[in-house]
Amino acid sequence: MNPLHSTFIEHQLSGRYICNTHIEPLLSAYNTTVIGHSETGLPIYRICVGAGKTKVLMWSQMHGNESTTTKSVFDLLRFLQSDKSLIEPLQLSIIPILNPDGAKSYNRFNANQVDLNRDAIDLSQVESRILRKEFDEFSPDYAFNLHDQRTIFGVEAKPATLSLLAPALDKERSFNDCRNKAAQLAASVFQGLQSSSIASQIGRFDDQFNPNCVGDAFQSLGVPTLLIEAGHYQDDYHREKTRTFVFDAYVLALQAIGTSNFSDFSIYHSIPQNKKIFFDYLFRNVHYVDRGKEKTGDVGLQYKEVLNSNQIEFHPVFTAAGDLSKAYGHIEPNCENLEPFVFKIEESAQNLLKSLNL
Ligand SMILES: [Zn+2]
The missing domain is CATH 3.40.630.10 (Zn peptidases)
Known part of the structure; x- marks a missing residue:
């Protein structure tokens, strides 16, 4: 500062x-x-x-x-x-x-x-x-x-x-x-x-x-x-x-x-x-299930800011999947050994972050 x-x-x-x-x-x-x-x-x-x-x-x-x-x-x-x-x-x-x-x-x-x-x-x-x-x-x-x-x-x-x-x-x-x-x-x-x-x-x-x-x-x-x-x-x-x-x-x-x-x-x-090139989290080259199909690619998460009891909470939601190689993540977690997860736009990604201790 x-x-x-x-x-x-x-x-x-x-x-x-x-x-x-x-x-x-x-x-x-x-x-x-x-x-x-x-x-x-x-x-x-x-x-x-x-x-x-x-x-x-x-x-x-x-x-x-x-x-x-x-x-x-x-x-x-x-x-x-x-x-x-x-x-x-x-x-x-x-x-x-x-x-x-x-x-x-x-x-x-x-x-x-x-x-x-x-x-x-x-x-x-x-x-x-x-x-x-x-x-x-x-x-x-x-x-x-x-x-x-x-x-x-x-x-x-x-x-x-x-x-x-x-x-x-x-x-x-x-x-x-x-x-x-x-x-x-x-x-x-x-x-x-x-x-x-x-x-x-x-x-x-x-x-x-x-x-x-x-x-x-x-x-x-x-x-x-x-x-x-x-x-x-x-x-x-x-x-x-x-x-x-x-x-x-x-x-x-x-x-x-x-x-x-x-x-x-x-x-x-x-x-x-x-x-506009950043996600709050960018998972590179992961396996995910999108509309019932298993895919390999990148997944981006954004925080949604939610007012709760006079505090702002940051709720992670899935916002994009596919080839995001031109984008960046403020955090890019190491995703080796990550099990395939379900991608659904606007769906909470809390569990995914939890599974990675993030
Ligand atoms: Zn403004």
Whole structure:
């Protein structure tokens, strides 16, 4: 863990399940306002920090089950309280949990089962309108769109612990001054992390244009927008290690903005594209029974994240079988002498892991 981050970690937040009840005890330490209520009436908070001239809007957990960037927000807030130099030129408006209903039920969607990151044009949901109102009234110079990505993403043969994107602003995925600025911001984060242990675990997210995605919408409205996706780090399913790299990413991005000292735009294009190439477990060359037929091949398992008594449980399920030679497993068990087992998509793989003492 980086020594800077470990000093400022907000120990009251940990694990994957983070909702309003977790952050509410922390809010009185900050300049917090309720800027509206969710579809079921839960408060949506905004924290303001700094009085500098460059304005940055950050929002986290628009997807309710994507909490890592929220933990890092509170680590950042603690850091900003003790180190005034970073915040001096800046003014931040931070919405730590935009989708409190989804956060409560550990769900990507809001209470009406709408993906808020596909609602930028329609603004059909109250949470989308609250974010848009904050965007219009605060009138940021930069925007940070904060998410988690699944463990399936990798960079080459390694997990993608962070993914960055300067979202597209049109179908042609063209670059104008605004998108170039966002790319430079991503480049500053990427370059700053080259001395860390995730130097080769940072990917560039797919930039297909979708005007209903909030990042794409804000970018096309002329505000440089950076997407940060927190991802998997080796053995870190609770994303406590990943949160430290997200914290670093925030500090690096805010430093670049505050000092107007950005990395070169060409570095952005050198960031390798992330790909969906990982399983949580990959069993290579095993015997399995699929729809009554015995086969030999590879079998992939993914964890399903299940909320149970305010804790996230990780339930392994079978997701793919066949030739998975181009994929990787975060864990690739030794399967010599493994008896043939039944493969059934979505079926629990708990017994298989048990038989291997995993
Ligand atoms: Zn997301």
